[in-house]
Each structure stands twice: as C-alpha cells, then as structure tokens.
Amino acid sequence: MSRVDEERTGLEEGQLEESAEELYEHAPCGYISTRPDGLIIKVNQTFLSWTGYQREELLGRKRFYELLTMAGRIFHETHYAPLLRMQGFVRELRLELVCANQLTLPILINSVQKKDAAGTPLLNRTTIFNATERKLYERELLLARRKAEQEAQNKAALLATISHEIRNPLSALTAATRLLGMTPLSEKQEKYLRILAASSGSLLALVNDILDWSKIEAGKLSLEQRPFDPRELLIGIVNGLAARAEEKKLLLRADLDERLPARLLGDPVKLGQILTNLTSNAIKFTERGSVTLTLAVRAQHEGECSVDFRVSDTGIGIAPDQLATIFEEYTQASYDIGMKYGGTGLGLSISRKLLELHGSKMSVESVVGKGSTFSFELRLKTGEDVSTEVPRSAVPEQALRGLRVLLAEDSDVNTYVLTHWLERWGIAFDTVQNGRLAVEQVLKGGYDLVLMDLHMPGLNGYEATRTIRQQPDERLRQLPIIAISASAQLWQHGSVRQAGFTDFISKPFDTDVLFRMMALHTSRELPEPPESPEQEPARPRPEPLASATAPAPDFSLARLEQRADGDPQVRAALARLTLHELEQTRPALRSALAAGAPDKLEHLCQELEGTIRLLDADALAAALRRAKSLLASDKRPPARVQAVTFAVDWEMEALIEALAGIANQDF
Structure with missing residues (x-):
C-alpha cells in the first residue's frame, strides 16, 4: 500500500470514529454510564439537552439516583438497584428526572451491568427514552376512555328514561289489550285485537332487545346461582312459543334426556332468554316443517353435569359466507331477510354475550334451504331436588284468595290494570300514590305483601322500602316487597336488593309471572283437589271469546x-x-x-x-x-x-x- 493510500485510509478511519462519537452524542435517546455505586462517568449531549445540565456538573459529581424525584429515589433503592444486581439488567422502568430548572421529565430506562471475567461489576450503561409524548398520549387515552365511559353512562341514562316513557304506556296498552280480549267481541273486533296484540308484542320485543344490549354493553349483567328445574324451563319456553308455531303450522317439540337432573344450579332467567331467542328465531325463519329443542347430558360428574343445548329447525338456512356475521349486533344474514322477516338483528348477539358470561360459546351448523342448528354446552352444578318456584299450572287463581296487599303506584292507568287482576284473584288490597303514604299504610300493619313502584313523586319506592326495613318490627323486615318499574335501570339489581326489595318485576309484566311471584313469596300452598263430586263446585264462568287462554270475565250469567x-x-x-x-x-x-x-x-x-x-x-x-x-x-x-x-x-x-x-x- 502506498503512502497516499495509507493516509487516505487513516483519514477515513478518523472520520468513521468521529461519526460514531457524533452518533453517540446526538442519538435520539439519552445515554449515561455509571460506576456500580451510581456515580456518573459518561453522558451524551441528548441527555444534557433534555435536562439542561452541564457535563461538568454531572461527571464525577452526581450519582444517577440524585437526579430522580423523591418517589424515584425510593423506587431506585427498593427495585431498580436490587434488580440490576440480581439479574444484571433492567428493562422498561418508568421514572421521573428532576431537570436543572427543577421541572420533571418522564423517562423510560433500560440498564445493563458490565462485568469483568471474574464477574465483578465494572459499570452500568443506561439508555434513557423521553416519555413526555408517550405520557401525553396515555393521558389523552385516559381522557378519551373517561369520556367514552361518561358517554356510555349518558346513553344508558337516556335509554333508561326513554324506556320508562315507552314501557309505562306500553304496559297499559298490553294489559288493556288482554282485558279487552275477555269481553264479548265480534269477528272483526277479534281480528283488530289480534293485530293490536301482535303489534304491541313486537314493540315490546324491540324495546327489550335494545335495552338488553345496552345492559350487556355497559357491563351491568352478572349471573345468578339458584336451583331450577331444566324440564320446567324448557317446557315453559315451548308452551310460551306454541301459539306462534301453530300459526305457521309448525311442529314445535322438546327432546329431553332421561338422565337430566331434576335440579341444576344456574341462572334460569338468562338461560331461558338464550333459548327463547334461538327458538323464536327458528320459528321466524321456518316456513314449514319443525323446530326442536334438545337437552342432552354429555357428561356427569359428582356434583356437576355437562348439558348440550340444541335448537334445530327446517327453515331457510344460512349461507356459509354469512355465518361469520350473524352474531354481530344489528346484523342479519342479508338485507332481503331483514326486510322480509323484520327484527333488530340483536337476538343472536345478545345470546352470544350471555353465553360468554357463562364461559361458553355458540356453534352453528346450517345448510341453505334445509335448516340450521344452534348449539352450546354448559357445565352446571346439580342442586337439591326441592321446589323453588310455584308453577302457574299448579296454583289455581283461588290460591291467592284472602291475601292482603298494598299497591303503591302513581299511575292511575297502571293502578286500574293491577287492581283488576288483584280483584280477579280474590285479593283484598289498598292503593296509595306515593312512598310516604305507602310507609304510613304498612306501619298500620296487616299486609301480606307490598307491590311498590320505584318512581313515585315525593318519597320514591327505594326510599319507602328502606324506611320500612329500618323499622324495629321484625315482621316489617321480613314483609315481601316486590319492586315494579318500567325503567331500564332496573337491570341494576344490586341497588334494588340493597334497598331491601324481595323481588322485582318489570313493566309491561306477564300476569302469570306476577301471580307466581306473589305465590312464591307468600308461601301459598296448592289446595288439595276435590276428592268427590259431592263437594261444592266452583262458580261457572263463561268461556272467553277472544283467547282460549285468557281469564274469564268477573261476572257470571x-x-x-x-x-x-x-x-x-x-x-x-x-x-x-x-x-x-x-x-x-x-x-x-x-x-x-x-x-x-x-x-x-x-x-x-x-x-x-x-x-x-x-x-x-x-x-x-x-x-x-x-x-x-x-x-x-x-x-x-x-x-x-x-x-x-x-x-x-x-x-x-x-x-x-x-x-x-x-x-x-x-x-
């Protein structure tokens, strides 16, 4: 190599060495090197620019922990230094530096300990990242999260208000429709009544779907654990949807495994909602053939039972490319299906979310034109074989006769509807329009049960119930008080229970459900059936004209x-x-x-x-x-x-x- 080449090579190496030093000094992150005792022995310009210190202020004069805030110094001694000694490195620790102007700088640090051949620590090399922008970003995310949570709460409150305003008149509408069906009607009037009943039912289903989704979205749903009879649950669903199946001339059947336990522990309300959604959808999308609900025992262990739930139909089926989207909210298999069959597209999404609460997931198999099968598996604990509810079929109307009930309700229309049914069941009752009067009446004594609307002027239902429960009389602490409200916020069952309510029913309510609830909480027993025809028969009632299942009118010819x-x-x-x-x-x-x-x-x-x-x-x-x-x-x-x-x-x-x-x- 000639002398000229040697000089050129030396010059290039010098330039490269100078460039490496510049890269160190002006890197986008800070670098410091310290002795094992923390004394700073090297620092780059980037660190100095961030903190405002001069190099001579730090080198050989300051230890790293002296640049930290008080909280950072404590963290350095309790976490950083011990970790570095034990494992030889520390990654992604968040600290705050005190700059020369006494302002703080959020940082992220990574440190590595260098050792000699004998394993003796020589120095610590620390890379420092300026976390100011990251902290601002995290703060923005936090603010955005809080804003989103507030908006969700506002939306829930709005839905609650709208729900109350819709469900109150809807309660009167559905109840008046049922009462109207008990009166003599012409053929044309019966037709109009069926249209009215179907329309109000569709409106109620729509409101319930939207509210259910808002509850799930807000994370306000939780699972209960109580004994229930799976056979009774399934038969109740089949009976409730039988009329719709008969209208379409469909065969609706239940297939129950003989090994199914008499009692399971779970949440029968939410499980019933899932099965009702699936069965209702199956009936909706099936024009001919059958719909089958199957409960099969997959496995049984001591105290547990794995149950396979299946809903099969012979309906229109679902195309393979649409199976992935049918569980999305407000989504149906296709636009044409949505236009033809209606609905919100929330039923399957709600069912999927409810199953996630159970730790399970939905499976679907479908062939276009041949039908679909929706299935899921639940592992449930087995319960004792004891009756937990009073079946409507097992308790005749006279079972509640003689009860004394207080009805607290500020709506005159709702009061009229409720008192009509109380009269039918032979219940003696008093009515009040606010919580203050309800408390006064209860303190007078003599009531077996209280029906309490939650939203009343003056003293509301919550406050009235708390006042009653705070009385020294033990009887008043045990008095059954059933909450009644059309508000969507009644999914916050915790607040209802904490106020002292025994149970809750939402408006519009099913009178059969109210009847069962009242019978359950007043421990009304089923009277023994007549043993001989010589016993006095019940007063004959004329058959209702509008509905084969509606109660008879309150008079007799x-x-x-x-x-x-x-x-x-x-x-x-x-x-x-x-x-x-x-x-x-x-x-x-x-x-x-x-x-x-x-x-x-x-x-x-x-x-x-x-x-x-x-x-x-x-x-x-x-x-x-x-x-x-x-x-x-x-x-x-x-x-x-x-x-x-x-x-x-x-x-x-x-x-x-x-x-x-x-x-x-x-x-």
Missing part, C-alpha cells in the same frame, strides 16, 4: 240462567230488564262521581245491589267500593276521580254488552 229455568224467552226478558236498569244507572253514576256526591253514589250503589248479586259482578262491586272510598275522603285528586270513573264505566260496559247479546236474540 249463571244465576240469570237459573231464574229463567231454561226458557229462552224468560231469559231474554230478564236480560232486557237488567240491561235497562244498568243503562239508566250508568249516566247517574258518572254524574255522581263528577259532582263528588257521596250520598247520591251510595243511593245508586244500593239500587244496584240486586243486579250485582244476580250477575255475580265482583269487579263492578269492587270498583264501586273504591269510588265510595274516594268520595268519602277529603282529598279527591281529579286524576283519581277520572280513573275511578273509568273503572266503574268499564265494568258497566262489560255487563251491558253481555246482557245485550241475550236481550236481542230472536226466538
């Missing part, structure tokens, strides 16, 4: 038939006389209530006593008793007067229509 002694002309004449009396008295009752004239009302009630006994008009008698009680009171809120007038007029109308059908018959 049996006595009128007996007086006619089988003569149709005499029966028609008696009906015309009674009809004339009711038609004459009806406007007089309205007038007495509107004028607030208790004496006139009492006189009219006395005139109607014979007619009420003739027709066994229990509901009209109860409505008149409430009217007399209201007029005897010093306080007569116009809304209460209007509600009582409506109740009396409703019962009078039912009797007039029934009698008119007999009086106008041709012979």
Whole structure:
C-alpha cells in the first residue's frame, strides 16, 4: 500500500470514529454510564439537552439516583438497584428526572451491568427514552376512555328514561289489550285485537332487545346461582312459543334426556332468554316443517353435569359466507331477510354475550334451504331436588284468595290494570300514590305483601322500602316487597336488593309471572283437589271469546240462567230488564262521581245491589267500593276521580254488552 493510500485510509478511519462519537452524542435517546455505586462517568449531549445540565456538573459529581424525584429515589433503592444486581439488567422502568430548572421529565430506562471475567461489576450503561409524548398520549387515552365511559353512562341514562316513557304506556296498552280480549267481541273486533296484540308484542320485543344490549354493553349483567328445574324451563319456553308455531303450522317439540337432573344450579332467567331467542328465531325463519329443542347430558360428574343445548329447525338456512356475521349486533344474514322477516338483528348477539358470561360459546351448523342448528354446552352444578318456584299450572287463581296487599303506584292507568287482576284473584288490597303514604299504610300493619313502584313523586319506592326495613318490627323486615318499574335501570339489581326489595318485576309484566311471584313469596300452598263430586263446585264462568287462554270475565250469567229455568224467552226478558236498569244507572253514576256526591253514589250503589248479586259482578262491586272510598275522603285528586270513573264505566260496559247479546236474540 502506498503512502497516499495509507493516509487516505487513516483519514477515513478518523472520520468513521468521529461519526460514531457524533452518533453517540446526538442519538435520539439519552445515554449515561455509571460506576456500580451510581456515580456518573459518561453522558451524551441528548441527555444534557433534555435536562439542561452541564457535563461538568454531572461527571464525577452526581450519582444517577440524585437526579430522580423523591418517589424515584425510593423506587431506585427498593427495585431498580436490587434488580440490576440480581439479574444484571433492567428493562422498561418508568421514572421521573428532576431537570436543572427543577421541572420533571418522564423517562423510560433500560440498564445493563458490565462485568469483568471474574464477574465483578465494572459499570452500568443506561439508555434513557423521553416519555413526555408517550405520557401525553396515555393521558389523552385516559381522557378519551373517561369520556367514552361518561358517554356510555349518558346513553344508558337516556335509554333508561326513554324506556320508562315507552314501557309505562306500553304496559297499559298490553294489559288493556288482554282485558279487552275477555269481553264479548265480534269477528272483526277479534281480528283488530289480534293485530293490536301482535303489534304491541313486537314493540315490546324491540324495546327489550335494545335495552338488553345496552345492559350487556355497559357491563351491568352478572349471573345468578339458584336451583331450577331444566324440564320446567324448557317446557315453559315451548308452551310460551306454541301459539306462534301453530300459526305457521309448525311442529314445535322438546327432546329431553332421561338422565337430566331434576335440579341444576344456574341462572334460569338468562338461560331461558338464550333459548327463547334461538327458538323464536327458528320459528321466524321456518316456513314449514319443525323446530326442536334438545337437552342432552354429555357428561356427569359428582356434583356437576355437562348439558348440550340444541335448537334445530327446517327453515331457510344460512349461507356459509354469512355465518361469520350473524352474531354481530344489528346484523342479519342479508338485507332481503331483514326486510322480509323484520327484527333488530340483536337476538343472536345478545345470546352470544350471555353465553360468554357463562364461559361458553355458540356453534352453528346450517345448510341453505334445509335448516340450521344452534348449539352450546354448559357445565352446571346439580342442586337439591326441592321446589323453588310455584308453577302457574299448579296454583289455581283461588290460591291467592284472602291475601292482603298494598299497591303503591302513581299511575292511575297502571293502578286500574293491577287492581283488576288483584280483584280477579280474590285479593283484598289498598292503593296509595306515593312512598310516604305507602310507609304510613304498612306501619298500620296487616299486609301480606307490598307491590311498590320505584318512581313515585315525593318519597320514591327505594326510599319507602328502606324506611320500612329500618323499622324495629321484625315482621316489617321480613314483609315481601316486590319492586315494579318500567325503567331500564332496573337491570341494576344490586341497588334494588340493597334497598331491601324481595323481588322485582318489570313493566309491561306477564300476569302469570306476577301471580307466581306473589305465590312464591307468600308461601301459598296448592289446595288439595276435590276428592268427590259431592263437594261444592266452583262458580261457572263463561268461556272467553277472544283467547282460549285468557281469564274469564268477573261476572257470571249463571244465576240469570237459573231464574229463567231454561226458557229462552224468560231469559231474554230478564236480560232486557237488567240491561235497562244498568243503562239508566250508568249516566247517574258518572254524574255522581263528577259532582263528588257521596250520598247520591251510595243511593245508586244500593239500587244496584240486586243486579250485582244476580250477575255475580265482583269487579263492578269492587270498583264501586273504591269510588265510595274516594268520595268519602277529603282529598279527591281529579286524576283519581277520572280513573275511578273509568273503572266503574268499564265494568258497566262489560255487563251491558253481555246482557245485550241475550236481550236481542230472536226466538
């Protein structure tokens, strides 16, 4: 190599060495080297630029931990230094430096300990990253998270408010529809009633789906653990959906494994919701054939049982490329299916989320044009073979007869609907419109159960129940109090339980569910069936016209038939006389209530006593008793007067229509 080449090579090496030093000094991260005792022996310019220190201030003068905040110094002694000694390195530790201007700088550090051949520590090399932007980013993420959580809470509160505003009138609508179905109807009226019932049912299903999804999204759902009978659960679902299957001429059946335990421990409400969603979907998307619910025991261990749940149909099926999307919220298999069959597309998504709470997942098998099968497996503990609920089929209406119930409800329409059913079941009851009056009535004693609306003016249901539970009387602490509300926030069952409520039912409610709940919490036993035909039979009731499952009206024409002694002309004449009396008295009752004239009302009630006994008009008698009680009171809120007038007029109308059908018959 010539001298010129040697000089050029030496120059290039010098340039490279200088470039390496520049890279060290101006790297995008800080570098410091310390002795094992922490004394700083080398530092790059980047670190100095960040902190504002001069090189001579640090080298040989400062230990690394002296540059940290007080909390950082403690962390250095308790975590950083021991870790470095034990494992020879430390990665991704978050600390804060105190800069020359006394401001703090958030940093992330990685340290490596260098040792000699004998394993003696020589120095520590530390790489420092400026975490200012990262900290700002994390703060922005935290603020965004808090904002999202607040928006979710606001959305939940909005849904709760909307729910309350929708479900209250919807409760009255569905209840009035059912009550209307108990009255004599023409064929055209029955058709209109079916449309009304179907539309209100669809609206309720829509509201429930949206609210269920909001509960799951807000993480407010949790699983309960209580004994239930899986056979009873499945049969109840099949019975509840049988009418829809019959309308489409589908065979709906349940296939139960004989090895299925009599009692399982789990959450029957949420499990029932999953199975109901799947079965309802199967019926919706099946035009002919069958829908089958199967419960099969996959494995049994001591105290546990693995159960395979399957819902199969012979419906339209799902295309392979659509199987991945059907569990997404607000999504259906295709636009055409959504347009034809309707629905929110939330049912399967809700079911999937509920199964995730159980630690399980949904599987689906489907062939287009041949049908689908949805299945999942749950491992449930087995429970004792004891009855935990009172089946509706096992408790006749007279089982609640004689109960004393207090109803606290501020809505006159809801009060009327509820008291109608209480009267049907032979329950003695009082009504109040706010929590303060509810507490006063309960303290007077004598009630077997309280139905308490949560949202009332003044003292609400929560406060009223807490007040009752705080009384020294042990009987009041054990008194069954059932919460009633249309609010979506009632999925926060913890607050309901903490307030002291025994149970909860949401509006619009199923009267059968309310009946079972009241029977359960008052420990009403099933009366023994008659052993011989000589026992006095129950009073005959006419068959309802609109629905084969609706309860009979609260009057009977049996006595009128007996007086006619089988003569149709005499029966028609008696009906015309009674009809004339009711038609004459009806406007007089309205007038007495509107004028607030208790004496006139009492006189009219006395005139109607014979007619009420003739027709066994229990509901009209109860409505008149409430009217007399209201007029005897010093306080007569116009809304209460209007509600009582409506109740009396409703019962009078039912009797007039029934009698008119007999009086106008041709012979």
